[in-house]
Amino acid sequence: MINIQHLHKSFGKLEVLKDVQLEILPGKVTAVLGPNGSGKTTLMKSILGMTLPDKGTIEVRGEPTRHAWNYRKHLSYVPQIAQFPSNLTVQELLQMIKEVRQEPANEGSLVDRLSLQQFLDKKLGTLSGGTRQKVNLVLALMFDAPIVLMDEPTAGLDPVALLALKRLIQDMRKAGKCILVTTHIMPLVEELADEIVFLLDGKVYFQGSLSELFSLTEKNTLEEAIAHFLIQRKDRTSVNA
Numbered sequence: 001m002i003n004i005q006h007l008h009k010s011f012g013k014l015e016v017l018k019d020v021q022l023e024i025l026p027g028k029v030t031a032v033l034g035p036n037g038s039g040k041t042t043l044m045k046s047i048l049g050m051t052l053p054d055k056g057t058i059e060v061r062g063e064p065t066r067h068a069w070n071y072r073k074h075l076s077y078v079p080q081i082a083q084f085p086s087n088l089t090v091q092e093l094l095q096m097i098k099e100v101r102q103e104p105a106n107e108g109s110l111v112d113r114l115s116l117q118q119f120l121d122k123k124l125g126t127l128s129g130g131t132r133q134k135v136n137l138v139l140a141l142m143f144d145a146p147i148v149l150m151d152e153p154t155a156g157l158d159p160v161a162l163l164a165l166k167r168l169i170q171d172m173r174k175a176g177k178c179i180l181v182t183t184h185i186m187p188l189v190e191e192l193a194d195e196i197v198f199l200l201d202g203k204v205y206f207q208g209s210l211s212e213l214f215s216l217t218e219k220n221t222l223e224e225a226i227a228h229f230l231i232q233r234k235d236r237t238s239v240n241a
């Protein structure tokens, strides 16, 4: 559903993505992991067309994304940091976005599932961080797009909201959506991810299932498997130094 070939992106002298190749499939949850600054958000923004790659191609549903914009209607995006107009209420913002998109939306069921009813008339500027994140989720997920990109969607969520989010992700997977998620919450990945992409030094260091990761690294937790990659990379760097 998303095909990425030879993707390169630098910011000045900093090479963030170096020859990234990825195939992201529908009906699966793909977790993009990697240390802070490893390029996870840059990869997501490249798919969205918010960051322009220096080289390489990205195809969404078989169509190249360069110089295209229509494909974005097939994407839902939960940004890592959402900026909301502080003087609008939650309800007013939802209504405004629905009017702009002019597409059927299922915000009612998301508001229920994320227990946002009592906040609908509250101004966005007065909400707690976790409640703002729930609004961020409703805004992104209320349109029925086949591809869902979520950048750190658990930020600030309490355990009840986290459970609601997990169930939402499971339902979207059942519906055959292509779900790409970045997170530092390893239990979430262990519970939900069908496919893991580990970015390190601008490259895809690993892509495969959790069991493939465990058998490759001879570890049995995600934290240990990732620590193994980081130690391997440190050893390699010191040999080359």
Ligand SMILES: Nc1ncnc2c1ncn2[C@@H]1O[C@H](COP(=O)(O)OP(=O)(O)OP(=O)(O)O)[C@@H](O)[C@H]1O
Pocket (backbone or CB within 6 Å): 011, 014, 016, 034, 035, 036, 037, 038, 039, 040, 041, 042, 043
């Ligand atoms: N617009 C920009 N201009 C300059 N540098 C940028 C820009 N966007 C990202 N970077 C840099 O690119 C690198 C990768 O950033 P990115 O946000 O993609 O990392 P990340 O893996 O999502 O990190 P985190 O886990 O902290 O969210 C970082 O060093 C960041 O400072």
